[in-house]
Amino acid sequence: MPKDITKKQYSNMVKKASPDSPIITNCLKAFFVGGIICTIGQLITNCCRIFGLSIEQSGNFTSIILVIAASVLTGLGLYSKLGKFAGAGSIVPITGFSNSVTAPAIEFKKEGFILGLGAKIFIVAGPVILYGVLTSIAVGIVYYILS
Amino acid sequence: MAAHKGKQSMEFERSIAIVSASATVGTKEGEGPLREYFDAILTDNLCGQDSWEKAESKIASDNLKLCINKAGLKPEDISYVVTGDLLNQCCGSTFGVRSLKIPFFGVFGACSTMGEAMGLGSVLIESGGAKYVLCGASSHFASAEKQFRFPMDLGTQRTPTATWTVTGDGAVILTEKDEGPYIRRITTGKIMDMGITDANNMGAAMAPAAADAIYQHLSDFNFKPDHYDVIATGDLGYVGRELLIELLKNKGIDISKNHIDCGIEIFDRELQDTHSGGSGCACSAVTFAGMLYNKLRHKKIDRLLFVPTGALMSPTSVQQGESIAGIAHCVGIEN
Numbered sequence: 001m002p003k004d005i006t007k008k009q010y011s012n013m014v015k016k017a018s019p020d021s022p023i024i025t026n027c028l029k030a031f032f033v034g035g036i037i038c039t040i041g042q043l044i045t046n047c048c049r050i051f052g053l054s055i056e057q058s059g060n061f062t063s064i065i066l067v068i069a070a071s072v073l074t075g076l077g078l079y080s081k082l083g084k085f086a087g088a089g090s091i092v093p094i095t096g097f098s099n100s101v102t103a104p105a106i107e108f109k110k111e112g113f114i115l116g117l118g119a120k121i122f123i124v125a126g127p128v129i130l131y132g133v134l135t136s137i138a139v140g141i142v143y144y145i146l147s
Numbered sequence: 148m149a150a151h152k153g154k155q156s157m158e159f160e161r162s163i164a165i166v167s168a169s170a171t172v173g174t175k176e177g178e179g180p181l182r183e184y185f186d187a188i189l190t191d192n193l194c195g196q197d198s199w200e201k202a203e204s205k206i207a208s209d210n211l212k213l214c215i216n217k218a219g220l221k222p223e224d225i226s227y228v229v230t231g232d233l234l235n236q237c238c239g240s241t242f243g244v245r246s247l248k249i250p251f252f253g254v255f256g257a258c259s260t261m262g263e264a265m266g267l268g269s270v271l272i273e274s275g276g277a278k279y280v281l282c283g284a285s286s287h288f289a290s291a292e293k294q295f296r297f298p299m300d301l302g303t304q305r306t307p308t309a310t311w312t313v314t315g316d317g318a319v320i321l322t323e324k325d326e327g328p329y330i331r332r333i334t335t336g337k338i339m340d341m342g343i344t345d346a347n348n349m350g351a352a353m354a355p356a357a358a359d360a361i362y363q364h365l366s367d368f369n370f371k372p373d374h375y376d377v378i379a380t381g382d383l384g385y386v387g388r389e390l391l392i393e394l395l396k397n398k399g400i401d402i403s404k405n406h407i408d409c410g411i412e413i414f415d416r417e418l419q420d421t422h423s424g425g426s427g428c429a430c431s432a433v434t435f436a437g438m439l440y441n442k443l444r445h446k447k448i449d450r451l452l453f454v455p456t457g458a459l460m461s462p463t464s465v466q467q468g469e470s471i472a473g474i475a476h477c478v479g480i481e482n
Contacts, residue, residue: 005355005397007342014343014351017389019307026304074300083302090302099302107298110198124301 030089033082037093041066063094070095074102100124149273153367155360156334156477163272163331164324165480167218170437171210172429173288173314179414184437185315186213192289192314200234203287203314207232207243210316211283214436218279218320225249225320226277229268231260232285232428233312234294239285243316249281258353258382259336259457260284261317261432262476266333268321269478283318284455286427295346295462308348310384310426313413317432319440327482328443328451334364334477338459342470346460349471350387350410350423353456356473357383358394360454364477365400372402376448379439380475381431381455382410384424409434409455431455446482453478 005013041062048058073079079099082090090096101121108120122129150158169186177188187210194202194209207230215222228247231254232239244251256263264282271277289299291312297303321330339356357380365372372378383391388408395402409431410424435453442448456475465471 005341005394010341010355013390013393014348014386017386017393018348018351019386021304021306074302077300079302080300081302084304086302087304096302099300103298103300103302106300107293110200124297 026087029085030087033086033089034092035089037066037090037095041093066093066095067098070098071102074099075106097125097128100128149270152332153363155337155363156332156367157270158332158368159269159273159330161273161323162325162329163269163321164326164329165319165440165443166322166324166326167214167220167320168318168436168440169210169214169217170317170433171206171213171315172433172437175288175311175419176313176315176413176425176433179419181413181434181438184441185433186210186217186437189314192287199287199290199293200238201242203232203234203239203285203290204242204245206287206314207239207283207285207316208246210285211243211247211281211318214281214283214318214320220279220320222247222249225279225281227252227268227271228281228283229254229264229271230281230283230285230318231255231264233257233291239287239290243285256455256474256476257457257459258286258349258426258428258430259455259474259476260428261435262381262453262455262478265319265321265330265453265478266335266476269330269333272321272323278322280321281318282321283316284428284432285316286312286314286429288312288314288427291427305422306347308345308350308386308423310349310382310410310423311414311421312427313425313430313433315429315433317429317434317436319436328440328480329482330478331481332368332479334360334367336360336475336477338472338474340470340472344465344468344470346465346471348386349382349426349458350384351390352458352471353381353473353475354383354387354390354394357387357391357454357456357475358398360475360477361402361452362395362398362400364452364479368479372400373405375405375450375452375479377439377450378402378406378452379431379434379454380406380408381457382424382426383408383456384410384422384426385416386423387456412438443480443482449482451480453480
């Protein structure tokens, strides 16, 4: 019997046999879809400005509209299709955050509103919120010291 | 009595016949290349239930009943039911079998469950302690995604090496009878771990187990690979198949001509966007109960080595950095 293959040799075989993700196409798709989402956001902001809202109010209003829109699209099963196409292009904007909260809410509702939806709604977004807050505290302290 | 052969194998003395087989699948599988072989194709993947888990149990329950009906039997004629699935604590099977009132052995072998169930079912028949044994396995794309990956509606991309969990249930009934196809021999696989940690590359995690089980089967019975018309692995997919062929070539065995993989057969990779292929307990179970059983019955295949493959892991073990171990069980079926 020939000698058995080592883990290292096998790992090289696996690397050779496994196709890579089409990184350039994925980047282009992400760039354009992400860009379109941000342009829509800008459009909403500009409309708010036309109606006489302040820059800050317009920004808040834009976030609210984008979050609600992505949440509705998630519920209709459309955002996952967009995500499959766009990858990071639809994950990085605020709409992706909305999707990452709505999707578990829908999925875990079956286990009840407390232990299902309530406990698991932030299963994807939780780490982003936690480490986002921690990072902003750290940056805040650095900013305070420097200024 | 069965004879222990070589290192890991068993040869049966009785004529353990597969007298009935039924396959129920979800909508996507029903649009795939094997659609003509399936007994039932769902129009609603929730199967009229209010959760994916309940849907899986309902599919299992309906398909097991269908398998019993096809054999012209009643649930009370069945001595034992041996089934398994992917859900925590094997709940897919438990609640699927609940209403049947048949003595139940729940088994877990991840996606290799059908091979484990058929192997143990054969042992039960060979022991003389069972008249009819119903063996099956189920999985559901959505319940598996929910348990092992992400919520269904999350907008993520799948890697090219990822596989698509098959929705469905495959079942067979074994008994001693003079009408084939017969289960002649089994080789129970060892757990093989080559250190793969990528849960999106199950084919790579399972290929060494499949290679080891096939190699062991052939050496235990002193067979050449062409003893079998077809060697059908469970759900290695395109990546796993390539690795399996290469691993066995290193051991001087060439199965490239008579090897098929259920995960490759069940979907059209291009049209159905399933990346490396199908997976899940139901992948090998429905491909066997659908296509392979049909071909055995119609003598298009006379000797089949059925090798369901499983990736042994849990979401917790993957998160803790544990590697993904593989297992594969060989079931030698002949007319």
